Amino acid sequence: MSTKKILNKDVSNVVEESLTGYLMAYKKYYKKIGEYNAFQYRGHRKDKVALVIGGGSGHEPLFTGYCGAGLADAVACGNICASPNPELIMMAAKAVDQGKGVLFVYGNYAGDNLNFDMAEEMCRAEGMKTAHVREWDDFASAPKERITDRRGIAGDVYTIKIAGAACDAGLDLDEVVRITEKARDNTNTIGLATSPGTLPGNDKPTFEIADDEMEFGMGLHGEPGIERTKMMPCCDMVERMYNELMAEMGLKSGDEIAVLVNGLGSTPLLELNLVYYELYKRMHRDGLKVYDAEVKTYCTCMEMGGFSITFLKLDDELKKYYDAPCYSPYYAKGSFSGVVEDASSDADEEEPEFDETDVEPAVITRSKDGVLEELNAEDTRNMLLYIADKIIANKPYLTEVDSAIGDGDHGIGMAGGMQKAKKKLLKMQGEENAYHLFETAGQAMLMSMGGASGVIFGSLYLAGAKGMDPKGTITAEDLARMEKKSLDAIQERGGAQVGDKTMVDALAPAVDALEANSGKGLLEMLKAAEEAARCGMEDTKKYVAKFGRAKSLLERAIGHQDAGATSVYLIFQGMREFVEGAID
Structure with missing residues (x-):
């Protein structure tokens, strides 16, 4: 049975149209960057390292949902499951560069790596300081000895959160990179897919899986995971995933962690909460200290079925940046005042919509009198x-x-x-x-x-x-x-x-x-x-x-x-x- 999708007949502009809707809805927070599929947070702090994130669309609320106060300063949006191009990325960086350097955070995929690398070269050619941190939290995608081949999935959320806090703390670029890499290297995720997503304009789903099957460790785009099995009860799913995380991270009693239970697109909150219930029983049994936990949809692939579990191992340094307040319409922590404080003073503020009193006709001229032949x-x-x-x-x-x-x-x-x-x-x-x-x-x-x-x-x-x-x-x-x-x-x-x-x-x-x-x-x-x-x-x-x-x-x-x-x-x-x- 094919998936019914809510799309216009012509899907070639679906990203631009969807992004336009998002920016119209939240225009008090965001401003589009030129005519690019990129936008910036209106109230971003000045005189600091700028944080630019981005990647393929279709994974919402990643990346659009993690721009805001204490988070990213700008987002570069690619086409569905495709990296943004270098020019788009560069323009996003130029829009928020404060002269202190720009940090790019994105998932570790070949297309993103190539395009962001090229964008960095273009930025540096214009005198900007840049650095990047590639997210590789999906440990099912490659062994430890090939960690740089691992994919970035829901762990992006934690890395972006801590990177944004480090930038807002006024740290220099090298120190922001160090803190961000530390967050990335203490974050691991494992996912489980029960059904595929279907990309706009495609008749077939991203992968095929039988109704009575599931796959541990499958990637967001249908990349192979650890093992495909028959469906099983939630407790058994969580047991397998929890054990994999514990072994990968070497966690022991007394370790403090932040936990993210993420729906991949179509999994209802009732089921995600059940996942956390089963997960908590095991963490409590083993003496893990849950510093913070969140259960929601953070990183998706259209209507893909399943969920992922992310652990971030914390220490006092990471806690400081993790606890820093932040706000966007899709992700918030603590109390953050003045999230749109700079919007009214922005020199590039978008003009207001039609004003009935603003109807002074333009001065119209023509190149010659009489009829124009061209x-x-x-x-x-x-x-x-x-x-x-x-x-x-x-x-x-x-x-x-x-x-x-x-x-x-x-x-x-x-x-x-x-x-x-x-x-x-x-x-x-x-x-x-x-x-x-x-x-x-x-x-x-x-x-x-x-x-x-x-x-x-x-x-x-x-x-x-x-x-x-x-x-x-x-x-x-x-x-x-x-x-x-x-x-x-x-x-x-x-x-x-x-x-x-x-x-x-x-x-x-x-x-x-x-x-x-x-x-x-x-x-x-x-x-x-x-x-x-x-x-x-x-x-x-x-x-x-x-x-x-x-x-x-x-x-x-x-x-x-x-x-x-x-x-x-x-x-x-x-x-x-x-x-x-x-x-x-």
């Missing part, structure tokens, strides 16, 4: 600014249209997205790549609007321009080609077709008109596209909605115009007006 980069920037002002001015109209059959928020969302795009574009005077202007505006809309409109209307600009070779001038043919790419991406992402009462009803005929008339010049082409979009918008009055809130209205939606199609019409009208010079 759009140079500055014309492109001004055209996009003109369209943004046009949408902002039509906010009440779009709200009225949407209120009839929708949530009434389309005007607010479109105006907010265009306001954000406008702010970005106003800073791009002198940009020479016309496609980059479309990309920037689309990305700003995508990141600020939220909901389906953010993705769809952000893609209207972004998807068509992304990946295009830099170009200083856009012709009619270029614009037609770009909008066809955007339409394809929007339909692939959302699945809407003409007749579904969405923005596609206006965009699809407009794109057809662009392609059919691109040889007639920019103005004639845009006139045809504007009229096609208008007709498509009018046609939505005849349709029953297939998407959104209006879908539940069935035939009652007939007679009402779709708000998204209306926005598309206004955008093409704005393009035509700018090219024609009818902008007064």
Whole structure:
């Protein structure tokens, strides 16, 4: 039986979209780093060694959940089960570097090692001091004599926690590395898998295991473990894993340890607590002192079944850093005040969303009077600014249209997205790549609007321009080609077709008109596209909605115009007006 997953049709952007959701939810704590899948903690302490963590996505809350007060300063997020690239890692480091050095902590996997090593070389070439600590707590993955071949799994949590505390204590880079390596070298984990996870876009799971089987020591991605056996009672599972940990670490009566019982993705808390119950009985019997224990989900592989047990052997030095308070939405210890104390004073603070009082139109210029036969980069920037002002001015109209059959928020969302795009574009005077202007505006809309409109209307600009070779001038043919790419991406992402009462009803005929008339010049082409979009918008009055809130209205939606199609019409009208010079 295949696993049902909650994904969009196009999974190619699942990491970026998921990360965007996370950062929107916790925006008072975090700020995205440029256009990279990386973010930083807004309130990170200054004048200290910076801690950057990261790795493949799909293991949440590792790594995103361990950035915050007393934890990591920044996180670099790779694709699903894949390392982040060197540029992404370097940009994360540059964002939080205080001149005291940057420590990278990550799991000991070949891809991570290669990419983080290259990132360190790039950082050092720019004058930054760097060091790294690779986590290798999974002792089932290699014998002691090959400890550097061991994988990093849930033990990352303890290593990151102590590294963050050492950084915040003001220690120099060498001392932070020493403390972090000491934590890493006193941490061991063993896991047990009962069922696989399935990666987004894959039909098959990461590994196969029979319904009545389990495997001791299996890695997060399905790497072989110690032994595959038939399912057994919880007490027997814990007995085997506890004995392996005791033998590996040489623990004896009186030793103090911190204990982490971690769910791998789908194991419920009821079962994880049962694991700890069985584990505690054995630790108590053998005289181990449990300094602290936590039972939760810390390091996963999608919906993988099973759990892991991590021991951290403590001494007085490690206790000091272990006990230091920390806070993130997914991991906290002690009392930590002022976890967002620096957010309001951040010079790079993200601009607020749309403000109804902030509607001063931009000063629009054109490269010449009369009709424009093509759009140079500055014309492109001004055209996009003109369209943004046009949408902002039509906010009440779009709200009225949407209120009839929708949530009434389309005007607010479109105006907010265009306001954000406008702010970005106003800073791009002198940009020479016309496609980059479309990309920037689309990305700003995508990141600020939220909901389906953010993705769809952000893609209207972004998807068509992304990946295009830099170009200083856009012709009619270029614009037609770009909008066809955007339409394809929007339909692939959302699945809407003409007749579904969405923005596609206006965009699809407009794109057809662009392609059919691109040889007639920019103005004639845009006139045809504007009229096609208008007709498509009018046609939505005849349709029953297939998407959104209006879908539940069935035939009652007939007679009402779709708000998204209306926005598309206004955008093409704005393009035509700018090219024609009818902008007064």
